[in-house]
Amino acid sequence: xxxxxxxxxxxxxxxxxxxxxxxxxxxxxxxxxxxxxxxxxxxxxxxxxxxxxxxxxxxxxxxxxxxxxxxxxxxxxxxxxxxxxxxxxxxxxxxxxxxxxxxxxxxxxxxxxxxxxxxxxxxxxxxxxxxxxxxxxxxxxxxxxxxxxxxxxxxxxxxxxxxxxxxxxxxxxxxxxxxxxxxxxxxxxxxxxxxxxxxxxxxxxxxxxxxxxxxxxxxxxxxxxxxxxxxxxxxxxxxxxxxxxxxxxxxxxxxxxxxxxxxxxxxxxxxxxxxxxxxxxxxxxxxxxxxxxxxxxxxxxxxxxxxxxxxxxxxxxxxxxxxxxxxxxxxxxxxxxxxxxxxxxxxxxxxxxxxxxxxx
Numbered sequence: 113x114x115x116x117x118x119x120x121x122x123x124x125x126x127x128x129x130x131x132x133x134x135x136x137x138x139x140x141x142x143x144x145x146x147x148x149x150x151x152x153x154x155x156x157x158x159x160x161x162x163x164x165x166x167x168x169x170x171x172x173x174x175x176x177x178x179x180x181x182x183x184x185x186x187x188x189x190x191x192x193x194x195x196x197x198x199x200x201x202x203x204x205x206x207x208x209x210x211x212x213x214x215x216x217x218x219x220x221x222x223x224x225x226x227x228x229x230x231x232x233x234x235x236x237x238x239x240x241x242x243x244x245x246x247x248x249x250x251x252x253x254x255x256x257x258x259x260x261x262x263x264x265x266x267x268x269x270x271x272x273x274x275x276x277x278x279x280x281x282x283x284x285x286x287x288x289x290x291x292x293x294x295x296x297x298x299x300x301x302x303x304x305x306x307x308x309x310x311x312x313x314x315x316x317x318x319x320x321x322x323x324x325x326x327x328x329x330x331x332x333x334x335x336x337x338x339x340x341x342x343x344x345x346x347x348x349x350x351x352x353x354x355x356x357x358x359x360x361x362x363x364x365x366x367x368x369x370x371x372x373x374x375x376x377x378x379x380x381x382x383x384x385x386x387x388x389x390x391x392x393x394x395x396x397x398x399x400x401x402x403x404x405x406x407x408x409x410x411x412x413x414x415x416x417x418x419x420x421x422x423x424x425x426x427x428x429x430x431x432x433x434x435x436x437x438x439x440x441x442x443x444x445x446x447x448x449x450x451x452x453x454x455x456x457x458x459x460x461x462x463x464x465x466x467x468x469x470x471x472x
Contacts, residue, residue, distance in 0.1 A: 116161040117253050117312040118319055125333055132336060133225035135162040140335035147338035148429040151303050152470075155259035155326055156334035157319075164228035164249040165309070166221040172241035173219050177211060180238050182361055182382075184371040188213040193280045193298055196369050197361055198234060199377045203385070204357040205364070207231050208349065210298065212282060220294075220309075222254075224351045238377070253315035255308045257322060258334075258342075262305035265329040269321055270295065274306070288321035290314045300339065302346035302470060345428050347396050347437065347467030353407055354394060354423040354437055362386055363439065364394045365467075392420065393445040396467040399434030403453065403460040410454040411438050419444050422453060428469060435469045436462075 114135045123129065127138035138159060140147060150156040168176060177185045183196035190213050198206035207227040212220040223231045228249055239245060257266060263274045272285045274295070282296035287308060294309035310318050323331060340350070349355045349364060361370045362385050372383050399405060405425030413419050425436030436453070444451055449464040 114162075116159060117315050118159055118161070121316070121319060122159065122333070127333070127335060130336075133162055135225060137162060138333070138335045140337045141333050144335075144337045144341060145429045147332065147334040148341050150330070150332045151259045151301050151334055151338065151342055152430055153260065155257065155261040155265045155305070155329050155331045156338075157322060157326075157331065158256040158258065158334050158336070158339055159253070159319075160256050160307075160336075160339070161253040161312075161315070162225035163254050164223040164225060164231065164247070165252050165254075166223065166232065166235065167214075167218065167246040167248055168221065169218045169244040169246075170242060171217050173217050173243050176235070176239055176241050176243045177219055177221075178374055178376065180235055180377055181209070181211065182366075182371065182376055182379075183211070183369040184373055185211050185213075185219070186374075190215060191281055191283065193282055193296060195280070197355070197366060198231065199361065199379070199382065200234075200357060201378050202357070203360045203378060203381060205351075205355050205359060205361060206234050206357070208351055208355060208366075212294070212296070214284070226352060251312060252309055253312050253318075255310075255315070255318065255322065256299050256301075256305065256339075257308065257326075258299045258301045258305035259303050261329045265326040265331060266306065266322065268325050277306075288318040290318060293318070300346075300348055301342040302348075302468060302472070303342070340424075341426050341429055344424050344426055344435065344437070345430055345468065345470035347469060349394075349437075350424060359394070359439070360385060360390070363390045363392055389442065391442060392439045393442050394423070394437055394439050395445050395464045396435065396437050396469060397451060397453075397462040397464050398469070399436075399453065400461040400463055403455045403458070404434045405436035405438075405453045405455070405462070411440055412452045412454055412459060413444065414450065414452065416452075416459060419451065425453075430470050434462075440464075
């Protein structure tokens with residue numbers, strides 16, 4: 113089990129630590145619902161330093177990224193980021209990731225912790241272009257400062273105007289007394305804020321200054337459990353739950369990051385799938401009756417016939433109702449379709465809804 117750089121701090125704060133993707137991670141501090149509300153209404157900090165970071169450098173860096181990712185990275189200017197995925201050869205997804213354009217011929221790829229080795233090997237196997245690849249995952253920490261008060265709470269820590277950084281844009285600037293920190297207007301919560309990339313050797317200073325500056329704004333540490341409820345209320349996919357090696361980006365509703373203006377891994381087959389249509393689709397649903405949907409629960413029709421499976425589910429703290437995502441046969445994927453979730457011996461009614469669940 114690997115520790116992240118701030119494990120000792122999380123333990124001193126009384127965090128419940130759990131094994132996650134090979135790392136010892138803080139899952140919660142004061143409780144999921146309280147931490148969830150902190151992010152929705154104020155400002156909270158996640159330590160997500162288990163995430164992987166690859167640096168790709170060279171004149172063919174973009175060519176390699178275009179080859180292995182589904183989105184069109186050619187539109188990225190320096191200082192912009194893009195959500196994308198790595199398709200495999202069989203119609204599924206190796207991983208989802210964020211691509212940052214750092215310099216003219218340099219890109220940062222941020223991947224899921226559980227897939228670091230898998231992604232590295234996959235991208236390396238396609239690198240016949242002489243692109244210099246560096247796995248810097250073990251050297252860098254990542255703190256996500258999320259919530260509507262994030263800009264105001266953090267402005268004193270940097271010389272740049274945080275309010276001027278647009279969504280999915282970033283700056284490399286001073287932050288918390290450290291030079292050359294990536295300040296990125298990204299995050300997986302839907303409540304605004306930033307993600308801060310810095311070296312492990314600097315992260316304790318950064319953490320302490322964040323909490324000093326944020327104290328008047330009620331800043332609190334937040335664990336991975338609340339990160340999961342926050343992302344689910346937004347209908348954001350979680351790799352390993354909602355997308356995996358066997359789900360296509362088109363089935364997962366990720367057609368918007370699948371650009372057929374270029375050739376990429378398995379693009380011909382995915383293009384055919386788009387033309388012929390998919391047999392199943394990932395949908396969001398709300399429980400109408402009492403009940404909480406969970407991962408791997410069966411989805412059935414009114415007659416009890418299997419029509420799909422739940423991939424993510426929870427009692428949504430911001431909504432006070434059971435919500436979930438799951439794959440269903442396409443016939444049942446339209447908004448307002450009635451479906452049923454098999455919760456133990458009960459067939460619990462639910463309705464397909466338009467994502468996100470949480471509307472600001």
